[in-house]
Amino acid sequence: MSEINLPKTYDPAELETRVYSxxxxxxxxxxxxxxxxxxxxxxxxxxxxPPNVTGSLHMGHALTSTIxxxxxxxxxxxxxxxxxxxxxxxxxxxxxxxxxKELAKExxxxxxxxREAFIARVxxxxxxxxxxxxxxxRRLGASADWQREAFTFDEQRSRAVRKVFCDLYxxxxxxxxxxxxxxxxxxxxxxxxxxxxxxxxxGELAELRYPAADGSDGVIVATTRVETMLGDTAVAVHPxxxxxxxxxxxxxxxxxxxxxxxxxxxxxxxxxxGTGAVKVTPAHDPNDFxxxxxxxxxxxDIMTDEATLxxxxxxxxxxxxxxxxxRIKQDLDALGLLVSVTEREHPVGHCSRCDTVVEPRLSExxxxxxxxxxxxxxxxxxxxxTRFVPERNAKGFLDWLDNLYDWCISRQLWWGHRIPAWYDAxxxxxxxxxxxxxxxxxxxxxxxxxxxxxxxxxxxLWPFTTLGWPDxxxxxxxxxxxxxxxxxYDINTFWVSxxxxxxxxxxxxxxxxVVFNHGMVRDRHGKKMSKSFGNVIDPVEFIExxxxxxxxxxLVRSASPGQDxxxxxxxxxGARRFxxxxxxxxxxVLTDLGDVSPDEGLPETMELEDRWIxxxxxxxxxxxxxxxxxxxxxxxSRALYHFVWDEYCDWYLELAKLxxxxxxxxVLAVVLDEALRMLHPITPFVTEELWQALHGRPGDKASxxxxxxxxxxVEPWPAPAPGRRDADAEAQFEAVREAVTxxxxxxxxxxxxxxxRLSVVAVLxxxxxxxxEGGLDGIRRLAGVDSWRFDDAGSSGPAGKVAVTGGELHVxxxxxxxxxxxxxxxxxxxxxxxxxxxxxxxxxxxxSFVSKAPEPVVRAERExxxxxxxxxxxxxxxxxxxx
RNA sequence: GGGCGCUUAGCUCAGAUGGCGAGAGCGCUGCCCUUACAAGGCAGAGGUCGCAGGUUCGAGCCCUGCAGCGCCCACCA
Numbered sequence: 001m002s003e004i005n006l007p008k009t010y011d012p013a014e015l016e017t018r019v020y021s022x023x024x025x026x027x028x029x030x031x032x033x034x035x036x037x038x039x040x041x042x043x044x045x046x047x048x049x050p051p052n053v054t055g056s057l058h059m060g061h062a063l064t065s066t067i068x069x070x071x072x073x074x075x076x077x078x079x080x081x082x083x084x085x086x087x088x089x090x091x092x093x094x095x096x097x098x099x100x101k102e103l104a105k106e107x108x109x110x111x112x113x114x115r116e117a118f119i120a121r122v123x124x125x126x127x128x129x130x131x132x133x134x135x136x137x138r139r140l141g142a143s144a145d146w147q148r149e150a151f152t153f154d155e156q157r158s159r160a161v162r163k164v165f166c167d168l169y170x171x172x173x174x175x176x177x178x179x180x181x182x183x184x185x186x187x188x189x190x191x192x193x194x195x196x197x198x199x200x201x202x203g204e205l206a207e208l209r210y211p212a213a214d215g216s217d218g219v220i221v222a223t224t225r226v227e228t229m230l231g232d233t234a235v236a237v238h239p240x241x242x243x244x245x246x247x248x249x250x251x252x253x254x255x256x257x258x259x260x261x262x263x264x265x266x267x268x269x270x271x272x273x274g275t276g277a278v279k280v281t282p283a284h285d286p287n288d289f290x291x292x293x294x295x296x297x298x299x300x301d302i303m304t305d306e307a308t309l310x311x312x313x314x315x316x317x318x319x320x321x322x323x324x325x326x327r328i329k330q331d332l333d334a335l336g337l338l339v340s341v342t343e344r345e346h347p348v349g350h351c352s353r354c355d356t357v358v359e360p361r362l363s364e365x366x367x368x369x370x371x372x373x374x375x376x377x378x379x380x381x382x383x384x385x386t387r388f389v390p391e392r393n394a395k396g397f398l399d400w401l402d403n404l405y406d407w408c409i410s411r412q413l414w415w416g417h418r419i420p421a422w423y424d425a426x427x428x429x430x431x432x433x434x435x436x437x438x439x440x441x442x443x444x445x446x447x448x449x450x451x452x453x454x455x456x457x458x459x460x461l462w463p464f465t466t467l468g469w470p471d472x473x474x475x476x477x478x479x480x481x482x483x484x485x486x487x488x489y490d491i492n493t494f495w496v497s498x499x500x501x502x503x504x505x506x507x508x509x510x511x512x513x514v515v516f517n518h519g520m521v522r523d524r525h526g527k528k529m530s531k532s533f534g535n536v537i538d539p540v541e542f543i544e545x546x547x548x549x550x551x552x553x554x555l556v557r558s559a560s561p562g563q564d565x566x567x568x569x570x571x572x573x574g575a576r577r578f579x580x581x582x583x584x585x586x587x588x589v590l591t592d593l594g595d596v597s598p599d600e601g602l603p604e605t606m607e608l609e610d611r612w613i614x615x616x617x618x619x620x621x622x623x624x625x626x627x628x629x630x631x632x633x634x635x636x637s638r639a640l641y642h643f644v645w646d647e648y649c650d651w652y653l654e655l656a657k658l659x660x661x662x663x664x665x666x667v668l669a670v671v672l673d674e675a676l677r678m679l680h681p682i683t684p685f686v687t688e689e690l691w692q693a694l695h696g697r698p699g700d701k702a703s704x705x706x707x708x709x710x711x712x713x714v715e716p717w718p719a720p721a722p723g724r725r726d727a728d729a730e731a732q733f734e735a736v737r738e739a740v741t742x743x744x745x746x747x748x749x750x751x752x753x754x755x756x757r758l759s760v761v762a763v764l765x766x767x768x769x770x771x772x773e774g775g776l777d778g779i780r781r782l783a784g785v786d787s788w789r790f791d792d793a794g795s796s797g798p799a800g801k802v803a804v805t806g807g808e809l810h811v812x813x814x815x816x817x818x819x820x821x822x823x824x825x826x827x828x829x830x831x832x833x834x835x836x837x838x839x840x841x842x843x844x845x846x847x848s849f850v851s852k853a854p855e856p857v858v859r860a861e862r863e864x865x866x867x868x869x870x871x872x873x874x875x876x877x878x879x880x881x882x883x
Numbered sequence: 884g885g886g887c888g889c890u891u892a893g894c895u896c897a898g899a900u901g902g903c904g905a906g907a908g909c910g911c912u913g914c915c916c917u918u919a920c921a922a923g924g925c926a927g928a929g930g931u932c933g934c935a936g937g938u939u940c941g942a943g944c945c946c947u948g949c950a951g952c953g954c955c956c957a958c959c960a
Contacts, residue, residue: 010922180958198957205960222960236960270959278960286958347957360958396887396955403956490955524895526953557908558896562888564954566895570909577922588919626899638897638907653919741926747914748926754915784917836904849940857902857941864904 006590006693010583012547012576016685020138023688028713029143031083035477044080045479046072047463047512048144049487049495050152052091053130054098057140059521059529059555060488061133062539063565065142066552067518068486070633070681072143075483077677077717083479084143085466087150088131092455093187093353096415099125115414122415136540141548141684143713148475150466152458153417160465161417161458162433164506169431173369173505174409176421176429180286181408183361184351185307189412190365192454193405194494196349196358203346207275207339208332210235210252213260218252219244220339222274224346225284226332227324229254230313231302232261234280236291239265241276255337256328257314264295283362299362307359321359366410366419366451373501374401380500380510389516389631390562397492407498409454416452423447460498463511485512488520489562516631517562521555524568542572549683550576556633556682557641563634578641579686582679585649586690589668592656596665598673598694603663608736608774610667611729613652616643617671618724624678625720633682640679648675651737655778669694674718688712735768735805736775742802743783746811750800757786761795761810768806801878803829805867808874826879833871840865 023029034041046068051061068084075082099122100110110118137144150157168174181190206226212218219235232254237244247263254261261280268291269278282292282299292299302312309316309324316324332338349358378401380386381394388394410419421431425445436446458465463482467475481503485496496515503511522528523535530536542551553575558565602614620643627635648671656664673694680687691712743758752758762769769790772779779785795810802809843849843861850858 008919010920224960268959273959280960285960287960288958290958346960392887399886400956493956520954526889526895528954560897563896564888568895568909571895573922574908577920580922581920584920584923586919591919630899634897642907649919650924654924657919744925745927751914754917754925832904839904843941846940852940853902860902868904 006583006587006690008587010580010686012549012579012685013544015689016139016141016548019685019688020141023143023711023713024138024146026711028711029084030145030147031081033474033478034081035474039081041079041081043478043483044072044075044082045085045467045482046083046484046486047085047466047482048087048142049491050087050089050150050459050462051133052094053088053126053151054091054095055133057133057136057539059537059539059567061137062140062551063518063521063555063559064486064488065137065140066555066682067516067559067633069140069142069144069684070552070556071484071486071516071631073681073684073713074628074717076143076714077680079716081478083145083148085148085150085479086134086137086142086144086146087148087462087466088134088152089455089459090126090151090153090416092411092413092416092452093189094455095122095126095130096413097187097353099415110414118414139540139543139548141552143684148466150462152455152462152465156468157458157461157465158417160461160470161453162420163470164461164502165417165420165453165457166431166433168368168505173372174366174431175369176364176366178362178364179367179406179408180284180289180360181363181365182349182358183305183307183363184354184356184358185305186354186356187351187413188305190363190408190410191351191358192408192456195352197352198347198349200345201348203344203348204341205274205344205346206329206341208255208279209337209339210254210261210279211337212247213251213253219247219263219277220275221277221279223279224344225325226328227309227316227321228281228284228302229279229328230257230309230316230324231281231283231300232259232279233282233292233297233300234261234295235263236266236269236278236280236295237263237276238269238271239267241269241271243271244277255335256331262295262297264291264297266291266294284360286360289362301362303359303361365408366421366449368407368409370404370406370501373505374404374497376504377401377497377500380504386500386510386512387514389514393489393492393515393517393562397497400493401497407454409457410449410451411454412450413452416455417458419449419451419453421449423449456494456498459495460502461506463499463503464507469506480507481510482512484514484516486516486518489517490520492517514631518559519562519564521565521567524566524571526564526566537567537569542569546572546576547579547685549579549686553578553637553683557637558634560634561631578645579683581645581649582683582686583690585644585653586672586676586694588653589672590693593665593669596662596669597696598669600666600669602670603666606663606667607659608729608732609652609655609778610663611726612733613648613667613671614721614724615726615730616647617674618721620647621674621678621718621720636678637682640675640682644675644679648672654782658777658781676712677715677718680712684713691715732771732774735771736778738804739772739775739779739809740782742804743779743785743809743811746800746802747784754784757784758811759787760785760789761799761812762788762790762807763792763794763810764790764804764807765792771806801874803871803874823879826875830872830875830879833868833875837865837868837872840868 034043048068049064072082072084102125103109113121165174182193182196184191203224205222205224207220207222208229209220210218221235223229235252237248244263248265249263251260251262268287269276280288280291280297282289282297283301300312302309303321304310307321309319309321311317313324316327319327329338329341350356351358378398381398388397421429422436423429423446440446464476464480467473467479469476485499487496499511503509520528527533527535539551550572554567554572555565557575620639623639624636627639656668676687676691688711695710762772764772776788780788795812797812799810799812802811840861844865
């Protein structure tokens with residue numbers, strides 16, 4: 001037994017930090033561009049979805065990073081020039097909110113500081129606290145090219161944003177206009193519709209009577225937002241609605257404000273809904289705004305930025321919108337104009353940042369004319385230049401693209417890319433590629449637009465700005481389009497769509513060839529993790545307790561593409577057990593290895609179990625490659641888990657213990673080596689450590705003297721080896737396995753202790769005997785058999801009988817077993833066998849089965865039937881023998 | 884209101900092109916500290932594959948309908 005440099009216990013915490021810095025120091029994460037393809041290596045690039053600077057690692061990030069890291073590591077090992085581009089998002093609203101909260105603690109607001117000082121303060125905060133999440137990514141094992149770290153708000157990315165804004169403006173794809181937008185009265189900014197979350201909230205539908213101008217009954221309208229009636233400038237009915245025909249062109253009186261408003265006919269009104277008459281508030285409802293446009297109605301904004309009522313609301317000025325709602329209902333009721341109030345759930349928009357109910361509101365904002373951009377994006381998905389994994393996600397994405405509104409990109413915030421538009425003294429707008437000089441500003445009385453851009457505007461450029469755009473860099477030449485964009489399906493609309501649009505616009509090519517969607521991490525019962533449920537689990541805690549490898553394995557293990565990923569502590573614990581198993585298996589191999597190196601390759605002559613394990617290895621390798629092609633890391637991990645634990649450890653290792661030949665050691669080493677390679681993308685740390693040990697490297701990487709020129713992280717991926725497929729060895733080994741299992745079961749059924757050795761008389765016939773012959777040593781060891789002979793006459797004395805394919809094994813018993821129990825067991829088996837035989841015979845008696853089913857299927861069924869018949873015969877004989 | 888997904892063992896999930904004598908992990912039961920690993924080994928119990936029809940020689944898998952759960956999207960006041 002040789003000395004090995006692996007500690008007895010698997011200690012992920014120590015190992016992971018050490019191995020990570022070793023990789024990092026040696027620069028394995030860094031990739032060099034290859035713009036002219038001189039290296040002949042296929043480029044591979046993934047841009048990391050930039051986490052918010054304010055963020056800290058949650059399970060969603062952990063899943064994202066694990067999957068992307070696994071893809072990048074695999075790409076590296078199959079010889080691609082792989083780069084993973086990391087960075088962070090300045091995250092406009094989110095970050096501004098965080099710093100504003102800080103200020104609030106100090107008792108001041110951003111307005112006390114002023115714009116410039118506030119922004120300086122946010123930068124300070126960013127330098128000090130931001131980016132914690134990237135450190136946490138390292139603990140997870142992320143092999144990102146940190147030298148290329150980008151920030152959506154740094155100098156270079158800002159230049160890119162400026163250029164895109166100006167280009168779009170010059171192309172007529174950005175405009176400023178007055179539209180209904182979603183306004184957050186707490187964040188005090190416009191939001192795009194995508195930043196609004198709709199929930200079904202309890203509410204009410206109120207019916208109000210608007211009397212006619214001549215004092216007659218007028219019309220009854222329905223609304224869920226009573227207070228907006230103060231901004232009504234018309235009532236609309238369907239043009240073909242007979243009930244209201246005589247009112248069209250006339251007017252009604254808006255109660256409380258006594259404003260006379262026209263009744264207009266508009267086909268958008270659904271006569272079937274409610275009373276068929278609609279109040280029209282162009283300043284506070286998108287539909288009404290359109291009706292207003294068609295009929296040239298006034299728009300009356302009745303609210304302040306904080307969603308209290310303004311002077312237009314007359315006597316209600318100064319009230320909060322909900323207070324006003326109640327007050328107005330009371331007042332209308334007093335006038336006899338409140339017809340009814342019915343409780344009713346209805347969809348309400350909430351700010352995705354702070355959950356405040358948003359107010360649809362008429363406002364002057366900057367917009368991206370989305371149609372031309374969205375059409376190109378949709379086309380790229382339809383013609384397959386970018387494909388989705390899983391494919392089904394493309395449909396929803398396309399539906400969404402086909403029904404887009406113009407994108408509101410201006411935000412009334414301070415933290416973000418300021419809109420490069422200046423107004424002169426006359427209010428004339430100029431969008432400028434360079435900031436105007438001081439003289440110019442003074443001479444023309446220029447002032448810059450106060451607004452900043454939606455944070456998604458800059459992240460939309462991520463796949464090429466991370467590569468240096470707008471400069472023409474070798475990076476860009478090498479890695480654009482990116483290979484894969486990996487993200488949760490929840491931000492396909494926010495982010496993926498915009499990257500596609502901007503990529504096609506700026507680069508004239510898709511930003512990535514594949515959109516790979518993972519699911520959401522959920523708790524053990526598939527419930528969403530949320531603070532209010534109290535079921536949030538912190539990945540960093542798990543990393544500390546179980547190791548990053550275990551967390552990665554647990555996450556990936558249920559991460560089928562697009563499927564949600566349930567996670568619980570026991571799952572991670574189970575994954576660590578797997579790492580531990582691997583650790584111990586490697587320790588055993590290392591102690592056994594002597595001077596054998598995995599580089600020696602396979603021996604020329606091999607035993608049955610050698611050929612079997614190699615055949616199984618090849619089969620695992622094929623499954624893993626197939627799963628990787630489908631981005632199905634769950635299948636990858638399953639295949640490897642099963643191979644390592646159930647085949648390599650449980651069978652091959654146990655058999656190898658019997659042997660002291662060099663051949664067994666060489667097989668042991670080669671199989672371990674390849675298994676470690678294939679596991680590396682998922683559990684990088686433990687595999688690197690074990691692989692180094694296997695290749696005789698010093699255990700202490702910290703004191704690495706450079707003599708080790710190799711590292712698993714950049715070792716080649718196992719190549720297909722169809723020659724290792726060995727159906728005969730598999731079949732033969734299966735027989736061995738069956739004999740061992742059956743004998744073990746016999747032992748367990750009869751309560752025979754493992755220490756008790758057995759004698760076996762095998763009644764098998766020459767053919768089956770020959771099959772088992774090669775595995776006899778194994779059977780002896782694994783089933784605790786002392787003596788074994790083949791004898792068709794069977795055992796002479798009383799014996800237990802164990803069914804195996806092609807015959808039975810007799811175990812002389814010396815009268816120590818429970819006869820009744822044995823009879824019962826045989827009866828149970830008989831029943832099962834008889835049922836199976838009936839099933840098979842019915843099938844075979846069916847002419848259409850025999851004539852129509854493929855010949856091998858029919859033959860297999862016949863063989864099954866014969867076998868069950870023999871089993872029944874044997875069991876019957878056994879039962880008789882016991883009496 | 885539209886679209887999508889899910890429904891298989893107590894729990895969480897696998898089950899290419901229909902051939903299943905339905906699997907895994909965890910949990911459970913029994914035996915075992917067998918010199919890689921008790922974070923382990925061996926053996927076992929546990930399933931009318933949501934329901935109803937249909938196609939087929941054959942359906943967990945395909946078709947139709949229904950039910951339940953979940954998600955995304957949505958300007959019916």
